[in-house]
Amino acid sequence: EINYTNKLLEETQKTKQNSVNEVVILRKKISNREELIQTIQNELATVNDQSRKLQQNVTSLNKELEGLKKEYAHMIVSAYRNRNAITRLMFIFSSSDFNQAYQRMKYFQQYSFFRKNQAEMITKKQQELSDQLVELEKIKKEKTSLLHAEEREMQTLSKEKSQKDATIQNLSKKEKQLKKTLKEKQESARKLQKAIEAIIAEEIRKAREKKSSSASNEIGLTPEELELSNVFSNNRGKLPWPSERGIVSNTFGVHEHAVLKGIQVKNNGIDILTSKDSEIRAVFDGTVTKVISIPNYQNVVIIRHGEYLTVYSNLEKTYVTSGDKVSTKQVIGKAYTNEEE
Secondary structure (H helix, E strand, O other): OHHHHHHHHHHHHOOOOOOHHHHHHHHHHHHHHHHHHHHHHHHHHHHHHHHHHHHHHHHHHHHHHHHHHHHHHHHHHHHHHOOOHHHHHHHHHOOOOHHHHHHHHHHHHHHHHHHHHHHHHHHHHHHHHHHHHHHHHHHHHHHHHHHHHHHHHHHHHHHHHHHHHHHHHHHHOOHHHHHHHHHHHHHHHHHHHHHHHHHHHHHHHHHHHHOOOOOOOOOOOOHHHHHHHHHHHHOOOOOOOOEOOOEEEEOOEEEEOOOOOOOEEEEOOOEEEOOOOOEEEOOOOEEEEEEEEEOOOEEEEEEEEOOEEEEEEEEEEEOOOOOOEEOOOOEEEEEOOOOOO
């Protein structure tokens, strides 16, 4: 996402002048960078926890190994003292009965087995300790790498914030021009809204005139259209983007202007910034109701999905006409590139 916002930023900065879109992209980039730093910090916390647990394991293994070595050393000393085979035989034959002699013989056998087993345990623990130390060293290197990555990202974040503040400061000097542009866009938005309302009113008028027996609602949906409408509604939150890539520059509803302080902007849709010459796609199956042109919104395509409408504005070219049937993700036009924004 950061790489993509960099690409958008480069395209935007080619205009040789600061723009509101540049501020929007920088804010998105900063948000992504902060998210990346948080991810790195979470990874660092995980690595620190792993390191702590491994260090505890290493300490525990060292203690076990020391204990095993002491026990083994004691056995070696004892074995050295009793190394004479005649002494062992005398110890067995001096038994008061056969059962005691058998028990003493078993003792020597078990002692020999235990000593061998102890040596194997020491070898195993040493290997286990060696593996743990290798893993600990690996985690320490990973931690160092993450710390360096965090430091680099923090430095980059600081530069991006400075760049954003400088851009806003430069744009603030053009407040009069920005307010004029905003007013023009608001007027264009009202025209677009009227065009949508006119289409809805026309659909209702046609339905009333027909009084078709197949129409079961106010705007006269056929059973097929009603089914399409239900499917569209059930796909809420699952619809694809109208562009393959992009970032949301303005969300639906009322929100603060990106640059002008104290100015609120009402948005009836969602604004998406995408790359130059990007193809725009239908988000669902439907029928093209209208292809119109509105100042500041360029070419506009309106598609009907049963009782729902989707509106695609700011198109430089359109590849569909009124009455065309379209399918999900079908290309309907090409995005308009504003060299001044």
